[in-house]
Amino acid sequence: MATTNPAGPVAAAAAGRPVDPRLHAVVARVLGDLHAAVRDLAITEPELRQALAFLTELGTAGEWQLFSDVLGISVAVDANTHHAAGSATASNVEGPFYRPGAPLVAEPVALCADDEPGDVLFMSGQVRSAAGGRPLAGALLDVWQTSQAGLYEHEDPDQPDWNLRRRFHADGAGRYEFRTVAPAPYQIPHSGPVGRFLAAVGRHPWRPAHLHLKVSAPRHEPLTTMLYVEGDPWLHDDTIFSVKPALTIGLTRHDQPDDLAARGLDRPFCTAAYDFALQPAGPGPA
Ligand code: BEZ
Ligand code: FE
Numbered sequence: 001m002a003t004t005n006p007a008g009p010v011a012a013a014a015a016g017r018p019v020d021p022r023l024h025a026v027v028a029r030v031l032g033d034l035h036a037a038v039r040d041l042a043i044t045e046p047e048l049r050q051a052l053a054f055l056t057e058l059g060t061a062g063e064w065q066l067f068s069d070v071l072g073i074s075v076a077v078d079a080n081t082h083h084a085a086g087s088a089t090a091s092n093v094e095g096p097f098y099r100p101g102a103p104l105v106a107e108p109v110a111l112c113a114d115d116e117p118g119d120v121l122f123m124s125g126q127v128r129s130a131a132g133g134r135p136l137a138g139a140l141l142d143v144w145q146t147s148q149a150g151l152y153e154h155e156d157p158d159q160p161d162w163n164l165r166r167r168f169h170a171d172g173a174g175r176y177e178f179r180t181v182a183p184a185p186y187q188i189p190h191s192g193p194v195g196r197f198l199a200a201v202g203r204h205p206w207r208p209a210h211l212h213l214k215v216s217a218p219r220h221e222p223l224t225t226m227l228y229v230e231g232d233p234w235l236h237d238d239t240i241f242s243v244k245p246a247l248t249i250g251l252t253r254h255d256q257p258d259d260l261a262a263r264g265l266d267r268p269f270c271t272a273a274y275d276f277a278l279q280p281a282g283p284g285p286a
Contacts, residue, residue: 054193061192065096070194070203072241082221088130088279090244092226095212097152102142102165109168109178111143116163118148118181120269121251127174127215130277135174136217139278142167143178145211150186182251182270183209185234198239208234208243213276220278227274249274 037043058064068074074093082091127139144165146152153159170176190198190205198205209229216222228235228243230250235243254260255268263269 054197057193061194063189063192063194066189066194067197069093069095069240070188070198075240075242082224085279086130087133087277089215089223089225089276090246091224092242092244092247093240094214094224095226097154098144098212098214099154099162099165102144102167103162104167106168107171107177109166109176111145111164111166111178111180113160116147116181118184119251119253120263120265120267121180121182122177122263122269122271123180123211123249123274124175124177124271125274125276127170127176127217127276127278129217129220129280131280133277136170136220136278137172137174139170139174139176139215139217139276140167141170141176141178142214142216143180143211145180145183146186146209148181148184150184150209180211182229183211185209185232188239203239204237205239206234206237207240208232208238215276215278217278219281221281223276223278225276 058067065074068077078091078093084090127136127141128134129136144152147156147159147164149156151159153161153163153165164180166178168176168178185206185208187205188207189195195205209232210226212224212226214222214224226242226247228248230248235248249272251270251272253268253270254263260266260268
C-alpha cells in the first residue's frame with residue numbers, strides 16, 4: 001500500500017490548482033501514520049464501518065471538540081500555539097464552558113454571594129510582565145469555575161446566572177484578590193459518544209478541581225490558563241491531560257479566631273496565592 005503521495009502538490013500544480021504546502025505536509029504525514037496503523041493492526045471492514053459510524057455520531061452530537069480534548073490533542077495544540085518563553089506563565093486550553101462578558105466588578109471582588117456553599121477561598125497575587133517583572137497595573141482578570149458540587153452555573157438550575165464567573169481589574173501595583181469557594185473535581189459531559197468512547201477504552205471522565213482564568217494587559221499577549229488544587233485525587237489523572245506542575249496552587253486553611261475575625265467570617269477559610277507573568281506582545285517596550 002502506498003503510504004503517502006509525494007507527487008500530490010506536483011500533480012495539483014500541473015492541474016492548475018494552487019497547492020498549500022502546509023496542508024500537503026500535514027495530510028501526507030497523518031495519512032502515512034494512519035496507513036501504517038491500518039496495516040499493522042490489520043483493521044477489518046466491520047471495524048472501519050464501526051469507526052466511521054462513531055465519527056458521524058460525534059459530529060451529530062456536536063462532540064468533536066470534546067473528542068479532541070479527551071484525546072489530548074487540544075492540550076498539545078495549545079502548547080504548539082502559545083509558547084510560554086522564560087518566566088511567562090504557562091497557558092492552557094479554554095475548555096467549552098467559558099462565557100464571554102461576565103460581570104465586571106470592583107473591589108472587594110467576590111465570584112459568588114457570601115452564602116455560596118463550600119470552603120471560602122481568598123485567592124491573591126500579582127500580574128507582571130515576563131520581560132523584567134514590571135507590575136502590570138490594571139490588568140484584567142476573567143475567572144470562571146465550578147461550584148463545590150462540581151457544576152458550572154449554566155448546567156446547574158440551583159445557581160444564579162453568572163455565578164462563579166467574574167471579571168475584575170488588578171490594582172495600580174498589578175495586585176489582585178478575590179473571594180470565592182474552593183472548586184471541586186467534576187466529570188466532563190459523558191452521556192454521548194465521547195462518554196461511550198471513554199468507557200470502551202477503560203477511561204474515566206474526571207477532571208481535577210481547577211480555576212479557569214484569562215489575564216490580559218496592554219502590550220502583552222493575553223493568557224488563557226487554569227490553576228489546579230494540590231492534593232486533588234485526579235491531579236495526576238486528568239481526562240484531558242492538561243495539568244502542568246507550574247499551574248498548581250496549594251490551599252492554606254485558616255481556623256484561628258483572630259484570622260476569622262480579620263476576615264469577618266464565622267467559619268474556617270482557605271487562602272492561595274499565584275502570580276501571573278504575561279509575555280510581551282511583539283517588539284518594542286513591554
Ligand atoms: C473544562 O475545563 O471545563 C473542560 C475542558 C475540556 C473538556 C471539558 C471540560
Ligand atoms: Fe473547567
